[in-house]
Amino acid sequence: MSDLKTRFREMTRGAQTLGLGYIGVANGLFSALRRLGAASSDALAQAAGMDQAYVRRWCDAAYAFGLLEADGDRFSLSDMGAALDPESEDTLMPVAGHAMMSLHMAERAALFMRDGARPGEAVMFERETLGPLFGPMLEGSFSRLFSKAIAPNLPVFAEVSARGGLVVDLGCGNGWYLRALLRDRPLLRGVGVDGFDGNIVQARALAEQAGMSDRLSFVQSDLHAFALDEKADLIAMNRALHHVWEAGIERFTARLRDALKPGGAAAIWEPDWPEDRAQLRTPARQGFAFQNLTEHVQGNHLLRAVEIAQAFDDAGMRAEIFRFAEGQEAVIVARKAG
Numbered sequence: 001m002s003d004l005k006t007r008f009r010e011m012t013r014g015a016q017t018l019g020l021g022y023i024g025v026a027n028g029l030f031s032a033l034r035r036l037g038a039a040s041s042d043a044l045a046q047a048a049g050m051d052q053a054y055v056r057r058w059c060d061a062a063y064a065f066g067l068l069e070a071d072g073d074r075f076s077l078s079d080m081g082a083a084l085d086p087e088s089e090d091t092l093m094p095v096a097g098h099a100m101m102s103l104h105m106a107e108r109a110a111l112f113m114r115d116g117a118r119p120g121e122a123v124m125f126e127r128e129t130l131g132p133l134f135g136p137m138l139e140g141s142f143s144r145l146f147s148k149a150i151a152p153n154l155p156v157f158a159e160v161s162a163r164g165g166l167v168v169d170l171g172c173g174n175g176w177y178l179r180a181l182l183r184d185r186p187l188l189r190g191v192g193v194d195g196f197d198g199n200i201v202q203a204r205a206l207a208e209q210a211g212m213s214d215r216l217s218f219v220q221s222d223l224h225a226f227a228l229d230e231k232a233d234l235i236a237m238n239r240a241l242h243h244v245w246e247a248g249i250e251r252f253t254a255r256l257r258d259a260l261k262p263g264g265a266a267a268i269w270e271p272d273w274p275e276d277r278a279q280l281r282t283p284a285r286q287g288f289a290f291q292n293l294t295e296h297v298q299g300n301h302l303l304r305a306v307e308i309a310q311a312f313d314d315a316g317m318r319a320e321i322f323r324f325a326e327g328q329e330a331v332i333v334a335r336k337a338g
Helices: 002-026 029-036 041-048 052-064 079-084 093-112 121-125 131-153 155-163 176-182 197-209 249-259 277-281 283-297 305-314
Strands: 068-071 074-077 165-170 188-194 216-220 232-238 260-271 318-324 329-335
Touching: 002 029, 002 052, 002 079, 002 093, 029 041, 029 074, 029 079, 041 052, 052 068, 052 074, 074 079, 079 093, 093 121, 093 131, 093 283, 121 131, 131 176, 131 197, 131 232, 131 318, 131 329, 155 165, 155 232, 155 260, 165 176, 176 188, 176 197, 176 216, 176 232, 188 197, 197 216, 232 249, 249 260, 249 305, 260 305, 277 283, 305 318, 305 329
Parallel strands: 165 188, 165 232, 188 216, 232 260
Antiparallel strands: 068 074, 260 329, 318 329
């Protein structure tokens, strides 16, 4: 029992560390302190536009948990704090964000389990500080995998890049997927579609910062009701298909097929739910099991790559499965007949 108590206390300290990290991320404290180099808590509060008393107490707590270093009354970033700065290369900001999102969703699941309610995706945006971080969290978690492993190894990307055309991202979030895809592919144009206004505002601003506003636009729309001004060469969904599956996948795949040009393709990226439950015990897939519980709150569930491929085959589109990250992530490419 003593070993279990020690383990649980260590987990509690880890959760507290990530909670303090989340506060620093959400309020720009790590970024402000990086710019200042070293500063008193009052100077940091002024630079970040935060309340001085709260920041004073946050600095003491962040120092206690190793996120800050202290020299008298002046604080600076430790290695851990610097790693949580959203503007640092390979930032660990998503770890703190996901930890807070997990706690929020666990509380929601604990409540809704009592009566079976599944209130939908809006539950993710109930916390004012979490919503704006959702897109950056996904970008920080998956942009490297996309740019380094997925994009170079999917033939459909090379094909559409060579001939040019329109790429549509359904469930685009802050638009990171399209920005990454269009960055070195000048013949492509992109349209992002998302149901949440905050994501669209963020995506437009980031596209403008990247100098892509002339090739990249964003539209707020329910994914079941999206309408395009022209048929697409490629429709992408990044970890979003499971959000529309239970509402009627047959209608949705038909809608995707009809929105594509002849010879166009859909590229569907999803975590690949394992066939064998025992795989959920592996560290890499434990998160899948927790995510699947939180997806149930939203009216969704995680999918197996083979059932996604079958759904597109049933819609008359030839589907092929590509697996990445030791099989944890799958991209299903489904082609419409030419």
